[in-house]
Amino acid sequence: MLVNVIVNQETKTFVCEPGDYLLDTLRAYNYLSVRRGCDNTSCGVCTVLLNGKPVPSCSVLTASVEGKSIITVEGIQAEAEKLGRHFGDEGADQCGYCNPSLALTVYAMKNDLFQPTEAEVREYLVGNLCRCTGYIQQERAIMKYLGDE
Amino acid sequence: MMKVVNHKIPSVDGLGVMKGRHAFTDDFSDKHSLFIKVLRSPHAYARIVSIDCEAAKQLPGVEMVITHNDVPRIPFTRAGQGYPEPSPHDKFVLDEYVRYVGDEVLAVAADSPETCDKALELIQVQYQVLTPILNFEEAVDNEIILHPEPEIHEMFPIGFEPKRNIAASYEMHVGDIENVLKKSDVVIEETFFTQAQAHAMMEPHTVNARIDYQERLILYSATQTPYHVRRIISQGLGIPLSKIRVIKPRVGGGFGGKQAIHGEMLVSLVTYKTGKPSKMIYTRKEVFESSYTRHPMRMDVRLGATKDGILEAIDFKVLSDTGAYGEHALTVFMVVGSKVLPLYNKVKSVRFYGDVVYTNHTPAGAFRGYGAIQGNFGLESAIDMLCEKLGMDPIEFRQKNMMKETETSPIFAIMGEGTEGTAMDMDTCKLEECVETGARLIDWYKKYPRIDMGDKVKSVGMAIAMQGSGIPFIDMGSATIKLNDDGFYNLLIGATDIGQGSDTVLAQIAAEELMTTIDKMIVYSSDTDLTPFDVGAYASSTTYVSGNAVWKAAKQMKAALIKEAARILKTTEEQIEFDGVTFQNEKEESISLVDLSNQITYSEDQKQLSVTSSYVGHKSPPPFMAGFIEIDIDKETGEIDIVDYVSVVDCGTTINPKLAEGQVNGAIVQGLGMAIFEDVKYSQTGKLISNSFLNYKIPTRLDINKLTTVFVDSYEESGPFGAKSVGEIGIDTPPAAFANAVYNALGIRIKELPITPEKILLALKEKETN
Amino acid sequence: MFVAEYVRPKNVEEAYQALIKDKKNLIIAGGAWMKLTKKSASKLISLEGLDLNKIVATEEMIEIGSMVTLREIETNENILNTCSGILSLACHNIMGINIRNIATIGGSVMARLAFSDIYPALLVLDASLVFYKSGEVSFADFLSHPNHDPDLLLGIRISRKAEAGYFRKVAITALDFAIVNLALSKTADSWRIAVGATPFIASLAIEAANYLDQYKELNDEIIQTAVNMALDEIKVSKNQRGSKEYRIELIKTYLKRGIRSVSEHVG
Numbered sequence A: 001m002l003v004n005v006i007v008n009q010e011t012k013t014f015v016c017e018p019g020d021y022l023l024d025t026l027r028a029y030n031y032l033s034v035r036r037g038c039d040n041t042s043c044g045v046c047t048v049l050l051n052g053k054p055v056p057s058c059s060v061l062t063a064s065v066e067g068k069s070i071i072t073v074e075g076i077q078a079e080a081e082k083l084g085r086h087f088g089d090e091g092a093d094q095c096g097y098c099n100p101s102l103a104l105t106v107y108a109m110k111n112d113l114f115q116p117t118e119a120e121v122r123e124y125l126v127g128n129l130c131r132c133t134g135y136i137q138q139e140r141a142i143m144k145y146l147g148d149e
Numbered sequence B: 001m002m003k004v005v006n007h008k009i010p011s012v013d014g015l016g017v018m019k020g021r022h023a024f025t026d027d028f029s030d031k032h033s034l035f036i037k038v039l040r041s042p043h044a045y046a047r048i049v050s051i052d053c054e055a056a057k058q059l060p061g062v063e064m065v066i067t068h069n070d071v072p073r074i075p076f077t078r079a080g081q082g083y084p085e086p087s088p089h090d091k092f093v094l095d096e097y098v099r100y101v102g103d104e105v106l107a108v109a110a111d112s113p114e115t116c117d118k119a120l121e122l123i124q125v126q127y128q129v130l131t132p133i134l135n136f137e138e139a140v141d142n143e144i145i146l147h148p149e150p151e152i153h154e155m156f157p158i159g160f161e162p163k164r165n166i167a168a169s170y171e172m173h174v175g176d177i178e179n180v181l182k183k184s185d186v187v188i189e190e191t192f193f194t195q196a197q198a199h200a201m202m203e204p205h206t207v208n209a210r211i212d213y214q215e216r217l218i219l220y221s222a223t224q225t226p227y228h229v230r231r232i233i234s235q236g237l238g239i240p241l242s243k244i245r246v247i248k249p250r251v252g253g254g255f256g257g258k259q260a261i262h263g264e265m266l267v268s269l270v271t272y273k274t275g276k277p278s279k280m281i282y283t284r285k286e287v288f289e290s291s292y293t294r295h296p297m298r299m300d301v302r303l304g305a306t307k308d309g310i311l312e313a314i315d316f317k318v319l320s321d322t323g324a325y326g327e328h329a330l331t332v333f334m335v336v337g338s339k340v341l342p343l344y345n346k347v348k349s350v351r352f353y354g355d356v357v358y359t360n361h362t363p364a365g366a367f368r369g370y371g372a373i374q375g376n377f378g379l380e381s382a383i384d385m386l387c388e389k390l391g392m393d394p395i396e397f398r399q400k401n402m403m404k405e406t407e408t409s410p411i412f413a414i415m416g417e418g419t420e421g422t423a424m425d426m427d428t429c430k431l432e433e434c435v436e437t438g439a440r441l442i443d444w445y446k447k448y449p450r451i452d453m454g455d456k457v458k459s460v461g462m463a464i465a466m467q468g469s470g471i472p473f474i475d476m477g478s479a480t481i482k483l484n485d486d487g488f489y490n491l492l493i494g495a496t497d498i499g500q501g502s503d504t505v506l507a508q509i510a511a512e513e514l515m516t517t518i519d520k521m522i523v524y525s526s527d528t529d530l531t532p533f534d535v536g537a538y539a540s541s542t543t544y545v546s547g548n549a550v551w552k553a554a555k556q557m558k559a560a561l562i563k564e565a566a567r568i569l570k571t572t573e574e575q576i577e578f579d580g581v582t583f584q585n586e587k588e589e590s591i592s593l594v595d596l597s598n599q600i601t602y603s604e605d606q607k608q609l610s611v612t613s614s615y616v617g618h619k620s621p622p623p624f625m626a627g628f629i630e631i632d633i634d635k636e637t638g639e640i641d642i643v644d645y646v647s648v649v650d651c652g653t654t655i656n657p658k659l660a661e662g663q664v665n666g667a668i669v670q671g672l673g674m675a676i677f678e679d680v681k682y683s684q685t686g687k688l689i690s691n692s693f694l695n696y697k698i699p700t701r702l703d704i705n706k707l708t709t710v711f712v713d714s715y716e717e718s719g720p721f722g723a724k725s726v727g728e729i730g731i732d733t734p735p736a737a738f739a740n741a742v743y744n745a746l747g748i749r750i751k752e753l754p755i756t757p758e759k760i761l762l763a764l765k766e767k768e769t770n
Numbered sequence C: 001m002f003v004a005e006y007v008r009p010k011n012v013e014e015a016y017q018a019l020i021k022d023k024k025n026l027i028i029a030g031g032a033w034m035k036l037t038k039k040s041a042s043k044l045i046s047l048e049g050l051d052l053n054k055i056v057a058t059e060e061m062i063e064i065g066s067m068v069t070l071r072e073i074e075t076n077e078n079i080l081n082t083c084s085g086i087l088s089l090a091c092h093n094i095m096g097i098n099i100r101n102i103a104t105i106g107g108s109v110m111a112r113l114a115f116s117d118i119y120p121a122l123l124v125l126d127a128s129l130v131f132y133k134s135g136e137v138s139f140a141d142f143l144s145h146p147n148h149d150p151d152l153l154l155g156i157r158i159s160r161k162a163e164a165g166y167f168r169k170v171a172i173t174a175l176d177f178a179i180v181n182l183a184l185s186k187t188a189d190s191w192r193i194a195v196g197a198t199p200f201i202a203s204l205a206i207e208a209a210n211y212l213d214q215y216k217e218l219n220d221e222i223i224q225t226a227v228n229m230a231l232d233e234i235k236v237s238k239n240q241r242g243s244k245e246y247r248i249e250l251i252k253t254y255l256k257r258g259i260r261s262v263s264e265h266v267g
């Protein structure tokens, strides 16, 4: 089937099967920053923004996104760079496999919450698992990113 | 004054990875790869009687079905260690027997994952189901034998006795343990258990292969050990080493789980046979069920002390469960002793012994901490129990008995990893300062043992730990540095960055020595065709061993540059002064590095300046740390708040303080996972129930409130710019520190990990009714 | 997932017709649970575009369209202001924000999840379900009488009568299913108590609530009696997340704390 979407502000038509999941379709179309971490919607690694909201692309059928907007980290490069610089300053990046999905969720949070506290930030991001960092340095970096501008 | 080392330089690759640049293994798979999926055993132990795969082979899109009849019968080990391996060669690519739920029965290669799934459904396998051994305490001399195959063997003596279900065994002692214990004023005897923790790195095991235009097999693999992978594939499949190239791109976390080989054998086989590119990505279930775990252990500990608190004897007996195959069986077991027991080096007698046994569980393998975390839980829990019996403050006891700078332990000379050890003195050991600083930061004397707060009780607990820095005389790392025109360098290393930041740290070492900035040190790891040999990322060896190789190479490059400068400035090498940017002679004539590099590249006496150095450690200086936890426990539910975890670490110079902090923080949280959250559950028939992130709970960011990580001043003469290792040390203390804090809070001692709220509450109820 | 066709009906009747035509035709809401539990379907029937994503509040009640996501419930002012916001809190405690942005209340109800964190809250909010064919059904009846006729859930009505409420989920980590979850509410004259994930599906402790209703002022003894009565009413057992003994201790503790907290708010 054909699915018309807007990916990172570009109009696209995906050719896919009705049972295909967005994660696989996006990877097939070379959006390789979108990655698989688990099989059952429980790690956050595959997160993309669907109409501005973070969703697990592994569990969203491509067929269901007809007419919607998708943002991957390729679509928020300037913000990812700002966040990335804070990550660098805090030593918060390790393997980085999940960093694009975290960047997207943080970006969505910035629009969703007004001046969140550290506790609110943790609650918002709890679905993004990380096995490398122990989280604390990530959170320091994220608070600084939110404090910018 | 150092300009690059010991500075908080942002990692060289952080920005690109954050921005989603193509970096990881699957990003480089061929678009038209065959996909490989494995049919996995539903039984804990069975013989394959017959396989009917005709229907699957007829399915459009199916390229091949591989069974044990199609692979060479060469026993090998997937452990991913140096050669000869201290692990038994007890595994075939595919075998007639399957030995755990999730073991490989056969593989299908097809044009898509969906076709693979369909094909797998069409395959009929008849099994003769055998009775498994699921309790590792019943494995030795059981009438059921898990490895009767005649071809399997050890590479050198490791106590391998497959007829008794023993993969490895060992015994050592110093002094007469029974006698010393008999004479001790206070003796305790306790048994501890640890579970089969899962690595749970975010990137599943991923590998892909293709044949290049020189007819060679090229693999991209998410591995910690590209050179070992190349060697093992060559041995297992009989492909000449020269025909194989292994590229390690960015790796999404490893923690030891990617030291061993996983799908590499199957993709190599398929691509080599078909000539077509192929790939394999483990499902998360496969990562849990069919890769590796930490070795679960039973530890029987006896301690003896004088009544004024001098520790005199440690008797440590270990039973370790290696699961279906013996990867890292001996070496993990050895570390339980060799990187734990020297902490208390003043004892009159110490004994360490036991067996590593086969069972029908998911195999165990390398995992950050590598035995030290298990041993630390046993010993450091037992020490607190002894202190209780002595009526002594656990900090005071440790200060009296623990290892101090310039001291040694006889254990270092006796126990190595599979072979004899290496004697060494502790040229750096700041444990005293670690303990003192930690006690102050956690405010120990105000909070110890507990503060009652109504529904909740606050308490603190602590433990000390040590690790190593590479395996002396075995681990080798090397580095090549190459000068480019315009005066920047390439640093080519076999050391494998798996997310821990070694590319950055090694570039810092090179940049410091060459007095340049990090942007002029372009680092590349690792590719068996392009980068020099390195054993890989394990045994806390990268900063110390590979770092020393890089440092040597940088010094060599400096000498080569000065020689060129002397020639150009018409003087002797001794007369040249070099500040990283400009060379000057005694007459104050000078040439910049940029001009020199351009000149030797393009115009005069042209040459490529390039140096390669290697390093093998002659000792393994241990990093030390003291870990302190503060918790609040709900007395009516057992629920826990981790208020703070204070880590005070002696790892020598921190080459990059922020990345070092990240190593400790990540390890502390992984250790807390093992201590509290990560419960491993098997069904009665041996199926792993905790085989997904829904059923296996790693700590989330809501579970971690605060981590206080500090480094004490320390300079290890033998390390690059004074560094020791920092990758593993952080994981060791949380289980014991937490167990001790629970005891301090409620007076209950839990000796089996994980220590869940449920266990705490039920133990408390039991204590109250007694 | 193997799916032959993905359809977007233009109205509810069309969706209903598609649903009853073939057992292998399935409604898809957020699809999050479906991904975990279903391998194939002939037709997936999307409920998007049928105007089922509204939250409408009156003085007495709030009607939540079946396609409303858990995140929308979590952040809705009216739901936050109803019965101490327990339904919002129950949603807030489910997994990460990314799942809550797709998982729907309709899917949550129709999936009949024994561990559901929403059910205890819905039970004490005296919720009812509005079906396309069967009309309005009380949520408590729906849980205790599984109905096998395919029908379309249009929305969920919750009462706004309760003055205060309490919700608690106990889990190993924030990303886990509950070991136990429970909710309490109190209107001017009656208590409601519901416990779920025991590991059986949520149910009301009616006797215990009736007992509490007799008293204007509560003391420790009355609370203890009510807690014991509730434990007699609610079936508790073990599963991989917790033993029966541990669940009982948790229920005891949090019912006690919940009753105290609610009576403080009302009193």
Ligand SMILES: Cc1cc2nc3c(=O)[nH]c(=O)nc-3n(C[C@H](O)[C@H](O)[C@H](O)COP(=O)(O)OP(=O)(O)OC[C@H]3O[C@@H](n4cnc5c(N)ncnc54)[C@H](O)[C@@H]3O)c2cc1C
Pocket (backbone or CB within 6 Å): A040, A041, A042, B694, C026, C027, C028, C029, C030, C031, C032, C033, C034, C035, C036, C047, C066, C070, C093, C094, C095, C099, C102, C103, C104, C105, C106, C107, C108, C109, C110, C111, C113, C115, C116, C117, C118, C151, C152, C153, C154, C176, C177, C178
């Ligand atoms: C990984 C994961 C963890 C979770 N953890 C928790 C948890 O801890 N606590 C908790 O309470 N919940 C949890 N949930 C469940 C979640 O909150 C939702 O309840 C679940 O995803 C169902 O919502 P959905 O919109 O995804 O439904 P879908 O998957 O789309 O549908 C579920 C079922 O309902 C049917 N259906 C959907 N809408 C209708 C309708 N309007 N009429 C008729 N039938 C319909 C579908 O045909 C399907 O059979 C979890 C879910 C996932 C995926």
